[in-house]
Amino acid sequence: MEELFLKSTLNSRLTSFLFILPYLAAFGLFLLFPIIYGVVISLQDFELLSADHPFVGLQNYIKIFTPGTYENSVFFGGLWTTIQFVIYSVPMLILVGLGLAMLVNALPARVRSWFRTFYFLPYALSASVMAVIWLMMFDTNAGFLNSLLMKLGIASIPWLTGTPWVWIALVMTTLWWTIGFNMIIFVNALNEVPEDFYEAASIDGANAWGKFVSITLPSIRPVMLFVMITSTIASFNIYAQPFLLTRGGPGNTTRVLLMNVLDQAFIRKDVGSASAMAILMALLIMVISVIQFRLTNRKEKV
């Protein structure tokens, strides 16, 4: 049959190409072109409502890296806020995700899928729906959480207006919304650890903690790394929670990078400098992905 393909005529190759053409057009128009256009915009003095966009070279980038400029404070301020969120959220996303996965796996098989569904359910919601639900839960006066605290005789907490509560609120909502994803990934990884490993360890007299440290953890290490990286990238892209819950407050405490990039474009109308910021942010995220690729590939060779 192979020679059938070798003999392929120009006509046949053209037909083959027609199959990929519609997707290739979408890919070109709405992915490849925007990437190139974004680089061009970042090299221009591009005001949102102006028709004239003079070329300014690296000026937008230079401003971002010049201490004292507005662009500098917005980019690095937002970046620092984002990194703080990554530091607070990622360990929780991994620990709670793994914890839930182990809990679900320890349950009787009959009820397992029920709990998996319950824990995973919030993941189906839109970020805006999720954030608005928590806006109500966290309300200082009428919110569910403070009402509960009042009942218990505890003073109300400024969840969305005081530090460190804002960070706790952002991490809590993020956990509630996305933890199902990590749990599912961990459940699959745990199910792939061969049962004999545990049996062998039992014969050797290992207790539950010993088995966890010497068998479970090493076996799921590649998956752990995967979850770490995807969680880091997701947390880097945080937007809905501070945009709808804290509005970046109190002060600028939770003004994350993505908020600043979009405000720079749509409120300050400086699309050129916003594009430069977006490109720098994307590069940072891609560096994290590349590191992941390197690390996981090395693991597989061992």
Next chain:
Amino acid sequence: MSKAKKAGLLLLAVLIALMILLPLVWMISTAFKNDFEALSGRMNFLPKKPTVDNFVQGLNGELMNTPVLRWIVNSLTVGLIGTAIVLLIDSMAAFALARLPDLPLRRILLPMFIASLMIPGVLTFLPMYMEFNSLGLINTYPALILPATAGAFGVFLLYQFFISFPKEIEEAARMDGVNKWTLYSRILMPSAVSIMATLGIFTFMGIYNDFVWPLYATTSPEMRTITAGIAMMATGSYTQSYGKLMAMTTIAALPVVIIFILGQKSFVKAITSAGVK
């Protein structure tokens, strides 16, 4: 494991499930309360004077000067059309990449598509906005649909499926002189129903749930999607009308929660095949 330990774990699992479901239950409960009761701080799950006013007002367009019904129609339209396009063009592309060795540029295209999976959305957001703006397409359905058709996830997912399709069946078909289109539509597609359902669910939920792009890509109230509309309400004058907000979030959540519960297995499959090989 001892019986007591098993019961303890089950109890823990139930408690966590209640904690996770609580905000959703509270959302539904608040949606049936009037503004006064919703803001009273009382912790009653069953509204004292249950009312459907929040839903009626919302759907009739007495909030935000816009029938929320229109937002839902927008979201469903955009989600369904977008999903249909993705299923068609992704399956054709994946078929060509996996089963048509004489496809020109094959060696370049496949790695390019896979590499594009790593590109963060922030890189294309602003230029895409400017692109649609210059085309005069801001505030139209195409602006809400087209950006979702460029993702390579579906191509990659279906490629993996098509590449593992038994060669014998394909060869038998080719012996019978079947052309490429028939091979795609009559032989490979019928076997791909389950993976296509997976991709469909995943794509629909992605388009339906996105709110940042629709928030910027629409400018008039009647073009909003339900998720963008809710974000507008929450940042605008409905900050504390929790009854009304919760009625809208309940409506917005309904389609995806139903799809999610029915198609959970498929959805999980999409997630796991996307990440860990």
